[in-house]
Amino acid sequence: MSGHGAATGSHCYEEVEHTADLALRIRGRTVPELFANAAYAMFDRMANLERVPLTATRRLRVSGLDLEGLLVSWLNELLFLQETRHEIYREFTIHSFTMTSLQASVSGGPAQDQHTIIKGATFHNLAIEPTAEGYVTTVVFDV
């Protein structure tokens, strides 16, 4: 299951009004693509991704109690990597995927144009739901 998310872009999500924090409605044709798109959307709100070079690739493995828990783990693990390595990621390849774990590689580069800090992805009213075209979810981030 490789290559998910390689074609992600700003069309894969939209911002939903939220008074204090950041809420993003994200779509994907498959669940792994939804995960890749969620990661893209999160970083797209933190920096101008067109200006991020592809100079670093990180591999990661995350797990969760269920699918929503896995999505929160995935996004928060990426935030941890982002903050400790001072990098922004814009390409996400999910190599293996189950309901409770995934392995992926992410590529990006130095975060010199980052303009927003996202503190964390939350479980608030989080549900991954099927649609006619695939899957959709709304993630609320603390900013």
Place this chain on the structure above:
Amino acid sequence: MVNKADLKRIDDCLWEIPKDYRRDMRVPARVYADEPLLDAALLDKSVEQLVNTSCLPGVVKYTLAMPDIHQGYGPPIGGVVAMSTHDGVVSPGAVGYDINCGVRLLRSNLAADQVKPMMAEIMDTLYSSIPSGVGRGGDVKLSNKDMDSVLENGSSWAVSRGYGTQDDVLHTEEQGRIDGARASAVSRKARDRGSDQLGTLGAGNHFVELGEVREVFDESVAGTFGLFPGQLVVWVHSGSRGLGHQVCDDYVRSLQSAVAKYGIHLPDRELVCAPFHSDEGQQYMAAMACAANFAWANRQLLMHRVRRTLQELLAGRLGRLDLQLIYDVAHNIAKVEEHLVDCRLARVVVHRKGATRSLGPDRPELPADYRAVGQPVLVPGDMGTGSYVLVGTSEAADRSFSSCCHGAGRVMSRHAATRQVRGEDLQRSLALRGVTVRGPWKGLAEEAPDAYKNIDSVVNVVARAGLARKVARLVPLGVIKG
């Protein structure tokens, strides 16, 4: 969505959603607001989030929203919820990601008029000397041993390293060190995130602000706090940075399994919790205390930097510059406190998420010089309008678990704010109003004054409700946004 008809008016500034509004509520939900502020709160999901919070196991009396309530995740921002330590829970989501985000206020010996002609130079110098914004680390690199000490000793660690004085510690809530901190409860990842962030402001709504005391409402209490009309004061607003965010993330995730283990049913997974006395609950309390201590050390270092920078810049021109800490308050925290529940004094764990403690006179928790009047309650507003110093009341103990509002409260999303205003334009219009601002354009736009409720309305509600009394109103002169 909760409708206005679902609330009953208890008095002038207090509304209640009865316990029978929803079957899973264990206590009523109360909102401190006047009618316009209540109408504003009903526009988003904040009141519904308060209802969800009323479902937590062991919640006592009622859940509360302060008049600066707005939509968050889990509980609303401006929410206060107390759980019995006997059969209640502790909830990381009810504290939030920025554990011990808080604010401190310093008084100076100068009149604001003395520095007004130099504001551009002052703000430029502060902006370059204080690590702020995205991705900027501090110049303090912590060894493992130092990190342990920061986590367990908070402000006292900072003072032991020369960042400030013992007097600062005495004038900080919990004396800058919450009991029960255990460094081993903090993950490697959280330590990594915080390792170069001590003494950094961060971004979002964090700021350093120079202000002027514009109006004094209570001369006696203002005198006790060392405030006088026309005085130059300094605000510092920041939190526990990436370390606190990671602690919250770690425990929101790990407690997901505790919810199943203890058979807890939640209306929102972000309200994840564990029984206070369980291993999981105690582990979170120990880690949260560490993050809170990290935040106090952080604000202590930030304040030290502000003092040093201003002293270097101004001492030669204006003579001696004294900057003394009036007080430091936490507004995202869970603490074990004693409160009257069913006419008995009970130990409860009070979660304040976007709310400030408000202690009245004669409380042993207060420094000796404030004990006769009560705790300074610091309420910063938006960067164009004003801020308040209030003093806590004895009545707040019974009405709000000794809690008060923490700010103006947002009414407009960051997205909407950036659509309506450009940072460059905002900087120019604020300059015309005598406020010099520095920060990234996007960050400034997100924090535009119009994105916030009117601070005067919010403070009038807490004053009318008896949660705190007005002492002084301050106006901004210069603001650095992270």
